[in-house]
Amino acid sequence: MDCIVGIDLGGTNIAGAAADIEGNVLTEAVVPTPAGGHEVVLKAIDRLVRKLAGDRKLKALALGVPGVINPEEGLCLASGNLNWTNVPVGSFFRQRYENVPVYLDNDARVAARGEQRFGAAKNCRDFIYVTAGTGIGGGIFTGGMPVTGSRGGGGEIGHMVLLPDGPPCTCGGRGCLETLAAAPALAREGRLEALKDPFSLLHELAAREGAITAAMVSEACDRGDIAANAAFQRCAGWLGIGLAGLINIFNPGKVIIGGGLSLAGDKLLGVVKAKVARHAMREQGRHVEIILSPLRNKAGLYGALALALSGYKQA
Amino acid sequence: MDCIVGIDLGGTNIAGAAADIEGNVLTEAVVPTPAGGHEVVLKAIDRLVRKLAGDRKLKALALGVPGVINPEEGLCLASGNLNWTNVPVGSFFRQRYENVPVYLDNDARVAARGEQRFGAAKNCRDFIYVTAGTGIGGGIFTGGMPVTGSRGGGGEIGHMVLLPDGPPCTCGGRGCLETLAAAPALAREGRLEALKDPFSLLHELAAREGAITAAMVSEACDRGDIAANAAFQRCAGWLGIGLAGLINIFNPGKVIIGGGLSLAGDKLLGVVKAKVARHAMREQGRHVEIILSPLRNKAGLYGALALALSGYKQA
Numbered sequence: 214m215d216c217i218v219g220i221d222l223g224g225t226n227i228a229g230a231a232a233d234i235e236g237n238v239l240t241e242a243v244v245p246t247p248a249g250g251h252e253v254v255l256k257a258i259d260r261l262v263r264k265l266a267g268d269r270k271l272k273a274l275a276l277g278v279p280g281v282i283n284p285e286e287g288l289c290l291a292s293g294n295l296n297w298t299n300v301p302v303g304s305f306f307r308q309r310y311e312n313v314p315v316y317l318d319n320d321a322r323v324a325a326r327g328e329q330r331f332g333a334a335k336n337c338r339d340f341i342y343v344t345a346g347t348g349i350g351g352g353i354f355t356g357g358m359p360v361t362g363s364r365g366g367g368g369e370i371g372h373m374v375l376l377p378d379g380p381p382c383t384c385g386g387r388g389c390l391e392t393l394a395a396a397p398a399l400a401r402e403g404r405l406e407a408l409k410d411p412f413s414l415l416h417e418l419a420a421r422e423g424a425i426t427a428a429m430v431s432e433a434c435d436r437g438d439i440a441a442n443a444a445f446q447r448c449a450g451w452l453g454i455g456l457a458g459l460i461n462i463f464n465p466g467k468v469i470i471g472g473g474l475s476l477a478g479d480k481l482l483g484v485v486k487a488k489v490a491r492h493a494m495r496e497q498g499r500h501v502e503i504i505l506s507p508l509r510n511k512a513g514l515y516g517a518l519a520l521a522l523s524g525y526k527q528a
Numbered sequence: 529m530d531c532i533v534g535i536d537l538g539g540t541n542i543a544g545a546a547a548d549i550e551g552n553v554l555t556e557a558v559v560p561t562p563a564g565g566h567e568v569v570l571k572a573i574d575r576l577v578r579k580l581a582g583d584r585k586l587k588a589l590a591l592g593v594p595g596v597i598n599p600e601e602g603l604c605l606a607s608g609n610l611n612w613t614n615v616p617v618g619s620f621f622r623q624r625y626e627n628v629p630v631y632l633d634n635d636a637r638v639a640a641r642g643e644q645r646f647g648a649a650k651n652c653r654d655f656i657y658v659t660a661g662t663g664i665g666g667g668i669f670t671g672g673m674p675v676t677g678s679r680g681g682g683g684e685i686g687h688m689v690l691l692p693d694g695p696p697c698t699c700g701g702r703g704c705l706e707t708l709a710a711a712p713a714l715a716r717e718g719r720l721e722a723l724k725d726p727f728s729l730l731h732e733l734a735a736r737e738g739a740i741t742a743a744m745v746s747e748a749c750d751r752g753d754i755a756a757n758a759a760f761q762r763c764a765g766w767l768g769i770g771l772a773g774l775i776n777i778f779n780p781g782k783v784i785i786g787g788g789l790s791l792a793g794d795k796l797l798g799v800v801k802a803k804v805a806r807h808a809m810r811e812q813g814r815h816v817e818i819i820l821s822p823l824r825n826k827a828g829l830y831g832a833l834a835l836a837l838s839g840y841k842q843a
Contacts, residue, residue, distance in 0.1 A: 281811050290811060291810075291811060337678075338678070339677055339678040339682075351777075353777075355670060355673070355675045355676070355677070355682065356673055356674075356675075356676060358670070358671055358673060359671075360670045360671075360777075360778060361670070361671060361779075362654055362670070362778055362779025362780065362812075363652075363653070363654040363779055363780055363781035363815065363816075364779055364811065364812075364815055365779070366776075366779035366809065366811050366812045367654075367670065367777070367778055367779045368777065369776045369777060369779070369809060369812070370776075370777055372773070372776035372777075372809055373688070373773035373776065373777060374690070374769050374770075374772050374773045374776075374807045375689070375690065375692075375773075377690075377769050377803075377807070384776075384809045384810070385809070385810060386772070386806065386807040386808070386809070387806070387807065389776075389807075454689050454692050455689075457689050457701070458687070458688035458689045458690075458773075459777075461681075461684045461685075461687035461688065461689075461699075461704075462666075462668075462675075462682070462683065462684060462685055462687075462688060462774075462777075463675060463677055463682055464676075464677020464678055464679055464680070464681035464682045464684070465677065465678055466678035488692075491701065491702070492689045492692065492701040492702065492704075493701070494681065494684060494687055494699045494700070494701070495699070495700060496596050496605060496606060496679065496681050497677075497681045497684070500678065500679055
């Protein structure tokens with residue numbers, strides 16, 4: 214029996230799945246991302262691929278990798294998450310699997326493919342997938358094609374500049390969307406609100422736990438804490454403002470929100486939609502559907518399967 | 529002899545040109561845009577097209593129109609500039625010119641095509657054309673294809689939200705790039721600076737002329753006035769910040785700046801490049817070339833010729 218394999222490589226875990234050539238998932242597995250250089254990680258992926266394929270004949274392999282990826286050359290140019298520079302992922306696997314096509318792309322673009330094939334963006338040629346968690350990434354499709362950019366860096370919507378003199382960003386800039394709306398921003402805003410209100414639940418949690426995390430802000434928010442809610446509103450509001458700008462630029466039919474922050478569900482959607490209503494252009498705002506990712510944390514893995522399948526069908 | 533005709537429709541003028549099927553320009557003409565409804569304007573275009581074609585056989589017609597355009601349906605959904613809603617431009621001309629294919633697109637996307645075929649973006653698959661004047665528009669190509677969006681509204685980069693509580697925008701939003709960096713913003717910032725410095729040249733000009741315009745700020749800036757320079761730096765800086773975000777999102781090989789503000793030349797480029805250096809991601813910022821439009825105010829007209837030519841070649 215023939216199969217294809219998709220891999221979603223993250224800084225913490227490597228998720229993998231095998232499917233038949235119709236896209237029916239046969240098996241899934243997750244292993245921790247090993248510490249060490251890229252060789253160690255690539256060998257761990259190799260073992261996972263062999264395990265997932267088993268006795269089946271591997272017809273295509275696709276990987277989603279966090280970082281700047283040149284899909285045509287199968288090259289990871291840079292990954293802050295993995296601490297990689299110029300790692301030839303494609304050729305590593307091509308050497309190991311003879312006559313098996315290997316596809317590689319940025320993890321958020323791959324997750325967008327997952328939504329396109331298996332999730333909320335079926336039959337949608339123009340959509341934005343945004344993943345908001347530790348950072349903010351994006352996979353953008355326009356006219357049915359992913360925005361890859363001249364060197365593979367397309368879709369970095371976490372680095373739209375929204376507050377030029379705002380907090381410093383890991384990218385070297387300041388006030389990027391990511392510094393205002395991702396999980397570390399939620400923790401930071403939570404700390405500020407807790408300081409302002411010593412009778413808040415957030416302040417109590419901080420005193421008990423020693424530090425405020427994004428998860429604590431979310432929890433306090435769910436329990437009705439006003440301070441936590443203020444922090445949440447601010448971060449979710451920035452996400453909405455960033456998305457309003459993107460909606461004006463891309464005029465998408467759908468915006469799909471995934472990642473850890475999307476677990477806040479309707480509370481997040483409410484704030485985002487209010488900001489989009491305020492800031493998007495009329496034509497653009499009226500016709501966009503803003504929804505939560507139905508695939509949740511599986512978007513990247515299913516996207517890798519989708520990438521392998523579309524490559525296999527074209528080959 | 530066969531010919532193709534391109535039209536650049538603006539709120540003030542209609543520019544037109546005829547070219548042979550190799551793209552060599554044969555003749556150009558400009559007429560004022562008549563006041564009145566869309567029928568009057570379309571008839572004026574009709575007369576101009578017939579005059580430009582003359583005895584030659586018309587093989588294709590293309591028009592750049594300011595507003596939200598659905599190219600597939602040849603429909604102008606909305607144009608604030610012309611005060612049009614749902615005008616079927618394509619079918620108007622198809623009825624008049626039998627068997628002549630008619631192409632229609634947003635004026636900034638058409639101007640981007642002009643740069644692609646005749647100007648600074650030859651052989652470039654990923655580039656951003658930005659036109660900054662009374663407003664700010666954009667034509668974006670990614671992977672060789674224009675960003676049109678689900679309903680023709682793609683490329684509205686003047687409506688990226690950069691200052692959520694900033695000046696109100698014609699689009700109904702607040703703090704869009706256009707409200708911070710286009711000509712009316714330059715005039716507004718000039719007025720503020722003139723008020724702060726009664727010994728400035730700008731203040732003197734304001735007292736003499738009664739009101740400060742963008743052109744006056746530019747002139748005072750050229751003559752070394754510190755107040756005017758402060759206003760210019762602020763507006764050009766916002767343009768640079770907006771472009772930095774777009775560079776992160778699209779990873780273009782080139783950014784081409786046209787429109788009235790581009791007449792400031794190297795002074796504008798200097799400020800924009802400094803902001804991009806500060807705010808763009810390393811990989812993205814290192815490999816982008818930021819230049820002034822070599823076609824200047826002809827980009828739209830030549831773009832219409834390019835659109836007609838590419839349609840003719842494909843037909």
